[in-house]
Amino acid sequence: MNPFRATSRHVGEHVAEWSIRIVASFSIIVIFLIFIFVFREAMGLFAGPKEAAEAVTQVPADDLRPEVYNPDVMSLEERLAAEAAAAESQDVYNPDAVLAQEPAASNEQDVYNPDAVLAQEPAASNEQEVYNPEVELGTPAPTTSVATPETPAAELADRSLWDKLTGSVWQPVSEIPKYGMVPLFIGTAKTTIVAILIGAPLGILAALYTAFFASRRLRNIVKPAIELLAGFPSVVIGFFCLSIIATYLQDLLGTTFRLNALVGGIGLSITVIPLVYSIAEEALSSVPRSLREASLALGSTEWQTAYRVMLPAAAPGVFAAVLLGVGRAFGETMIALMATGNAPLASWSILEPARTFAATIGSEMGEVVWGSEHYGILFLIGSMLFVVSFGLNAITELYVKQRLIKRFQGK
């Protein structure tokens, strides 16, 4: 008899082991599948300019055209028939051209006019970036309504995807769709920066407080309370910002826009704080207790110990907490949708509305024409969000943990 035979194991053990393996690999596969499918939808953009251009051409030219949301279509056609081409170039739906000639002040009140800011820039620079069909058409006034949309389509096809995406106007559902992502980038950047500038210090200070200063009893109350905030539905936080913070902030600062990047950033910081807090707190608590005692035994105060010894020792972990906070603020959709004003302005002012990448998908995906260029671009944004948050997480996992280990092993 084999003296080394395995001791009998229960069938249940095998089942448990295998189900754990399957579930684990399944969750990894799901992450990859999500990325692959999201990116595949966006691939249509790169498949070939012809194909993409056709999609755009057909939509306005078909019978579908009246359904495309564009309030200016009717008035445009009427005017096209009635007026001379020279006069028309002002009336054609091209917000940049029109606004450039109007006083900027009148636009300031219009929250949902994305070009209010552009109006303050020289009109000439916009004309180059944004296609204006009338300039191309020259003097003869178009008599058919079909002629107008076809020309921009042909023109758009010539422009590279990169040029389209780097434009400064996001108007995906106008007659001449503009997919400039610059306003979305600015909107995302400014709300994220506001959220981190508010959320990270508060989260870290709260972590320092509960890790070193609070009595055990207080800590047992404060810690779960902050972490409870992480489980709040973001729509509730969004609604809270939309209805309460926005009003108070407008009363306080007297801002023109009730909903703006600052309100959105504050809303996002409410989700960032518990995340930064719990990770930073974990990092601070994992610093060996003996370091704290050694520092205190040298006659330092609690604050000196926390600030000069514990925080630097936990720095990689705290840095990881901030990075994950950035990822959270970057990808948060509902609060960004509700509290920022959701207007794609290319303005760095935090007191003006903003539109983030995530909120763009959230607000436009429901009405997009399936398979169109717009659809592809929304998925491209989705893949980008995925890559960025994946990257941030990867950095914290790989780089920061390595640093933390090195720090305590002294290599």
Added chain:
Amino acid sequence: MAKETPIKARTVDFSFYYGSKQALYNISIPMHQHRVTAFIGPSGCGKSTFLRSINRMNDLIDGTRHTGLMEVDGTDVYSPEVDVTTLRRRVGMVFQKSTPFPKSIYENITYGLSLTQNKPKSELDGIVESCLRRAALWDEVKDRLHHSALGLSGGQQQRLCIARAVSINPEILLMDEPCSALDPISTGKVEELITELKDAYTIVLVTHNMQQAARVSDYTGFFLMGRLIEFDRTRTIFTSPAQKETEDYITGRFG
């Protein structure tokens, strides 16, 4: 070691409690200036608790309290007008486990000084050198002062901690089993150091190693179950102990 030196610190009927559990029972000990006072006894007998009561490190633990008197220079360290950070600057401590900060060797030494004053760099350089020399570490680390202290060996780290403790010029130096994690050579170096340091400081040493207590200390106290069984000159304790428990312990019959 014939001459009696003045008493630097003393306890009178000192008892200490962790919550409802009593850890020390009516301890009365004098600690003489420029002498090494060693405490021996089995694990859990309260000698570390006693040591940590002197510079109030036990304050960090929730729910502790004490009765009796703990005096340093004639002042009760637990009286309300005593500032605990000032107390700890005058009563330094070296721990069982070496605890270098994750900073450079240089910054480890200057940390204690920088807490209260801004000294010019030239002066700091001198202090760092003298502290490291005093801890017999200078020759080993002088070329890598700005490297991480965590790259040092265990014995070097412990000597760095001693250098760090003396950097702020305390009057009393508490040492909580400073050699328990060190090899015999490092232990020898630290013991030499203790003998040198006692000219400048009053040293209170907790040790598991009875030979160590016999080698370096002038006075020895034997703790058992939170009680001080015997306290006398080291030579007396190790040659003609008055109590039977002491004799049993030092001859290795238990503990």
